Amino acid sequence: MMANMVTALNNAHDLIMKENDKVVVLGEDVAKDGGVFRVTDGLFQKYGPNRVLDTPLAESSIIGTAIGMAIGGLRPIAEIQFAGFMLLGFSQLLNHAARYRARTRSTLTVPMIVRTPVSGGVRTLEHHSDSPETYYSHIGGLIVVEPSNPYDAKGLLIRAAHMNDPVVFLEPTKLYRLFKQEIPDEMYEVPIGKANIVQAGDDLTIIANGTMVPVVKDAVAKKGTNAEIIDLRTINPLDETTIIESAKKTGRVMIVHEASLSFGLGAEVAARIAEKAIFELDAPVMRVAAPSLPYPQPGYEKYFVPNTEKVSQAIDKIMSV
């Protein structure tokens, strides 16, 4: 089938719910409305109110009740309407979802997915555009994934639904309908914890996530650089092997993310490269990211989100070392 990310995710939900009657979908406006981005469209009509729940408007209890449901034998998939609103459930994710297995020595586990749209570039309201991948990765205990295309979106969601772990599933809003792709109709898994080498190359490694993957592809195509592009797909746990192997091969590494520069994903990746491959580098590791400030209102976002021009200039710079 030809699918954009929304239809791919919708199809994944359908297959997951068909396969396992313990799967329930919950969140704000996910039932009759099918979610504000329509990811859960049609599921309520097909699976009914016991499996597709419009919850009260309260993010902490959406995530908190999902934890209780998961421990109680269900497999909840919770949708949080926007990334900024998910912070009301931050306590539930970090204080509980991330720790329940440890705290009970694996006797109680939390097979749960919490999905939310992330990142900007679509001129939406304040608090709708944050890129929170590192918040959820830092503590450990939460799996954090972020697809950048319809194929990975479907396969990662299905994989997450088959795992016995809490998974934070980040969906770049800008990529929801940006392009379509041919994907299999049937169920398939994309591995979690494994990065995707989008294109192989020898001169430069560019590591990106979410919205920045198409930006990097665009910049590399325009520059004609022989770059290896790695789409992390899973933020936590990080696929260090793929990163280090590529760094050693090309000798030049750039990390591109939409989240702010300081304390970001780039810092983590750069540190690992410094520890394991620094003597095989030909240039210092470079980070390209948004400025170290909170996401602005939509009027200024074009100055904030890294674009093709910013990545292209960075490519010139790192290749000139």
Add this chain to the structure above:
Amino acid sequence: MQKKVFDDSIEYFQVMDENGAIDQALFPKEVTDQKIVEMYKWMAFARALDAKALSLQRQGRIATYAPLVGQEGEQVGSALALGQNDYFVPNFRQHGVFLVRGAPIDKIVLGWRGYEDGGAVPKGFNALAVAVPVATQLPHAAGLAFALMQRKNGGAVLGYVGDGGTSEGDFYESLNFAGAKKVPLVILIEDNEWAISVPRSEQTAAQTLAQKAMAAGIKGVQVDGNDVIGVYKVVKDALDEARKGNPMLVEVLTYRMSMHTTADDPTKYRSDAEVEAWKNKDPLLRVRKYLQSKNLWDDTKEQQMQDDQRKKIDDAVAVAESFKEDPTSMFQNIYSFMPEVLNDELEEAKEAGFWQTGAQ
């Protein structure tokens, strides 16, 4: 136009008063004298375990401890009200509930010693884990109740929270979810008058905590928390009501006779006179009066019971203290699989003996 569009009230229950006198109209028929003896023994057991824990903490043999003394009535009464398929969801002071529900005492003590291994939930033991961040456990209780409803096993969930916890958003969100989705949930407020140093009177302007149920469209009741039979009755009725799709809020009025935890000194914020006044309302005292008046209890039985309980506790402490640490278990209970990057950290730690060999 002006008209009244909402009106409700909160009822208070007490079955056995401070003198051991019983309100026959409210007395639950299934509670035999034998059952009252059992309630008394459980309360005494909880108190003995609590005293032991305090002593262990003072000797540095367990970590920070939250005493339950004074609250044995509500913990034993509510625990005994639970049915076989029911779950309870604790915060951090429900040692009495764990005890009555059959948690291995050595595991309780092991948890107090600071090991997650003590928090492993035995199969068939229907409870969630101890939760420290106040009221954050209640959404789990609500979600668990939803899962039980889906599974149609007839179980209900009893979630515990303190008076301070009723100020938290998660408290209200859970009541609201329960009401909206009609899940089999009872939230029990252990209103012990003190949230560390803040008294109940300063926590909220609400006249009762039970009335907070009204905002969620569910029913709230109050019960004398030092009346074990009263709590048993009210919680049992509430669980039955919840099973029918009518979640409830139960406020038990009790008193924290000791400190919040071993990390604070209550003399800084409350008077001895206040504590003294609550001694007359002791949950064990009134039951003992009742049992003695019916010749069901005497000093010999008391002594035998205490000896028996002390031995069980001492044996459990010995087991808990013989526990062998295994730091690799920290790494092995995070995900359903071992990520390569985490395994690298584990291997490095193992190789270095977790930096505990004292070599340098």
